[in-house]
Amino acid sequence: MVDRLDLDAYVSMISDLNSAGYVFSKFSDEITVNDPPCVLLRHDVDFSLSKALELARIEANLGLQSTYFIQVGAPSYNALSIRSANIVSEIISCGHTISLHFDFLRYSANISRGLVLELETLRIHYSCADTSVVSLHRPGLYSGTLSDLLLTGGMSHTYEDRFVRDFTYFSDSGGCWREGNPVTSLAFEARRSMQILVHPLWWLTQGESPTEKISRHIQESAIETAEQMEETTVSFSLESVRDQLSSNLKPRCQWC
Numbered sequence: 001m002v003d004r005l006d007l008d009a010y011v012s013m014i015s016d017l018n019s020a021g022y023v024f025s026k027f028s029d030e031i032t033v034n035d036p037p038c039v040l041l042r043h044d045v046d047f048s049l050s051k052a053l054e055l056a057r058i059e060a061n062l063g064l065q066s067t068y069f070i071q072v073g074a075p076s077y078n079a080l081s082i083r084s085a086n087i088v089s090e091i092i093s094c095g096h097t098i099s100l101h102f103d104f105l106r107y108s109a110n111i112s113r114g115l116v117l118e119l120e121t122l123r124i125h126y127s128c129a130d131t132s133v134v135s136l137h138r139p140g141l142y143s144g145t146l147s148d149l150l151l152t153g154g155m156s157h158t159y160e161d162r163f164v165r166d167f168t169y170f171s172d173s174g175g176c177w178r179e180g181n182p183v184t185s186l187a188f189e190a191r192r193s194m195q196i197l198v199h200p201l202w203w204l205t206q207g208e209s210p211t212e213k214i215s216r217h218i219q220e221s222a223i224e225t226a227e228q229m230e231e232t233t234v235s236f237s238l239e240s241v242r243d244q245l246s247s248n249l250k251p252r253c254q255w256c
């Protein structure tokens, strides 16, 4: 049976980890692997900072800490806008950590320089960001050696052996558990430490499939874009635009 990725499933996974004695740690913590077993809970924010904040609030209510890796040049959000600054500051005030999610494909000519530039940008805008660790966007497309690239920036990355071999690695990339569900795994049974990569979008957007979720997210984002346009320069009736966009957000079933 395919595991559903939704909020109920997320809360249930966290509850299972807590009941089993797992401790939620940060990448920069001094960690003794498996004693006690710990979870490095990582969020790569590819599409939406608003969804990241939603999950950050939920996690704060559940009493756990995680790390949100954000892009400074994402195609679908602007990490440096005033709205984003407010979101990031609330994520941090929830007790979470902010770090860089680096898309090396933007720097085909000089990837190392791109990394240094993005780290500096993150530091300037978010002085409390943890720039000692970076998470790569689409690492499978990188043809070089990850360690060579990141040593140039003088930092560690989430795919180092100590984070993916000493820890058992689980990822929801593509909208499903690639390596199986963490809490029904042999690693969980053996109380081995884990790194779990969770993309907020898959868990907080309605839809039966990843495609449906992406499609719904795009419609929801249109409303957010209208709000930002209204906040900044454009003068129009936000209510009517919102009504028009909302009418396109049909429920999944017309009878419910």
Ligand SMILES: [Zn+2]
Residues within 6 Å of the ligand: 044, 045, 046, 101, 136, 137, 138
């Ligand atoms: Zn990514």
